[in-house]
Amino acid sequence: MAPRNIIIDTDPGQDDAVAILLALASPEKVHVLGITAVAGNVPLDLTQKNARIICELAQKTDVPVFAGAKRPLERTLVTAEHVHGKTGLDGPTLPAPEMPLQDQHAVDFIIETLRTEPAGTVTLCPLGPLTNIAAAFNKAPDIIERVQEVVLMGGAYFEVGNITPTAEFNIYVDPEAAEIVLKSGANITMMPLDVTHKALVTKERNDRFRALGTPVGIAVAEMTDFFERFDREKYGSDGAPLHDPTVIAYLINPKLFTGRYVNVEVETKSDLTLGMTVADWWRVSDRDPNAMFIGDLDADGFFDLLTERLGRL
Ligand code: RIB
Numbered sequence: 202m203a204p205r206n207i208i209i210d211t212d213p214g215q216d217d218a219v220a221i222l223l224a225l226a227s228p229e230k231v232h233v234l235g236i237t238a239v240a241g242n243v244p245l246d247l248t249q250k251n252a253r254i255i256c257e258l259a260q261k262t263d264v265p266v267f268a269g270a271k272r273p274l275e276r277t278l279v280t281a282e283h284v285h286g287k288t289g290l291d292g293p294t295l296p297a298p299e300m301p302l303q304d305q306h307a308v309d310f311i312i313e314t315l316r317t318e319p320a321g322t323v324t325l326c327p328l329g330p331l332t333n334i335a336a337a338f339n340k341a342p343d344i345i346e347r348v349q350e351v352v353l354m355g356g357a358y359f360e361v362g363n364i365t366p367t368a369e370f371n372i373y374v375d376p377e378a379a380e381i382v383l384k385s386g387a388n389i390t391m392m393p394l395d396v397t398h399k400a401l402v403t404k405e406r407n408d409r410f411r412a413l414g415t416p417v418g419i420a421v422a423e424m425t426d427f428f429e430r431f432d433r434e435k436y437g438s439d440g441a442p443l444h445d446p447t448v449i450a451y452l453i454n455p456k457l458f459t460g461r462y463v464n465v466e467v468e469t470k471s472d473l474t475l476g477m478t479v480a481d482w483w484r485v486s487d488r489d490p491n492a493m494f495i496g497d498l499d500a501d502g503f504f505d506l507l508t509e510r511l512g513r514l
């Protein structure tokens with residue numbers, strides 16, 4: 202079976218970095234047409250730089266990297282240096298990138314790719330705020346029906362929020378963009394905190410990354426050593442939740458995951474619950490289902506896959 206054509210839209214971010222590495226290590230499953238950076242964990246000048254740093258770490262400098270939105274559609278940018286550090290990739294010491302940033306704007310790359318590739322053959326993988334995706338859908342509504350699937354990391358229901366009491370960071374940063382994507386009619390699969398908080402990098406799992414003994418394995422171990430502080434302090438977690446790699450793992454082996462096709466909507470008005478994703482998990486409303494909302498994974502299977510693939514780089 203031919204690999205899936207994907208565009209990774211991302212705000213690296215240590216967990217974004219691991220997702221990008223997993224994708225670049227799995228060419229028989231996913232073909233990365235391009236990486237589009239968005240402001241999120243850290244400002245755009247850093248997320249586009251970090252995306253290129255990770256491509257160079259993977260020695261895959263032929264993957265084009267594009268810069269997109271500097272800020273949400275309507276709101277001021279909220280960043281997460283308290284989680285990811287000032288650079289967004291704190292932990293390992295990685296060299297500044299030499300590969301070029303593409304001149305084309307990320308939104309135009311998304312539009313052009315969806316218009317030129319055969320309909321239904323490109324999957325969008327947003328790993329940060331949905332600003333670039335929503336901007337592309339607004340600018341070129343014709344591309345929406347051409348999208349094979351949007352597999353995104355974002356939202357929460359039973360797990361509630363990580364940036365506010367009710368909202369997950371990616372959705373909270375740009376709730377208007379999330380609403381546009383969720384109401385677009387595109388084929389959507391969501392990886393919310395409900396599943397990503399079950400993908401914890403325990404010490405044993407991180408030791409397996411380090412034991413790879415490669416620059417990639419060691420860098421990933423150092424990233425998660427840094428990245429886990431926030432969740433350990435806040436939740437008492439037994440390690441860092443690897444949010445974004447669940448998106449790529451789903452494309453490689455969907456059998457690792459379970460969920461329900463339900464209605465998911467987002468709060469864009471209330472200050473109290475701004476960015477909250479309301480998943481009708483028990484189907485008590487008459488709102489039409491619009492997303493596959495993933496609630497669980499085979500964590501050991503996920504880490505076995507991730508470790509094996511990182512070992513390829
Ligand atoms: O809430 C977790 C999400 O926000 C992840 O994608 C992380 O990288 C940040 O973007």
Ligand code: CA
Nearest residue numbers: 214217328329
């Ligand atoms: Ca991210």
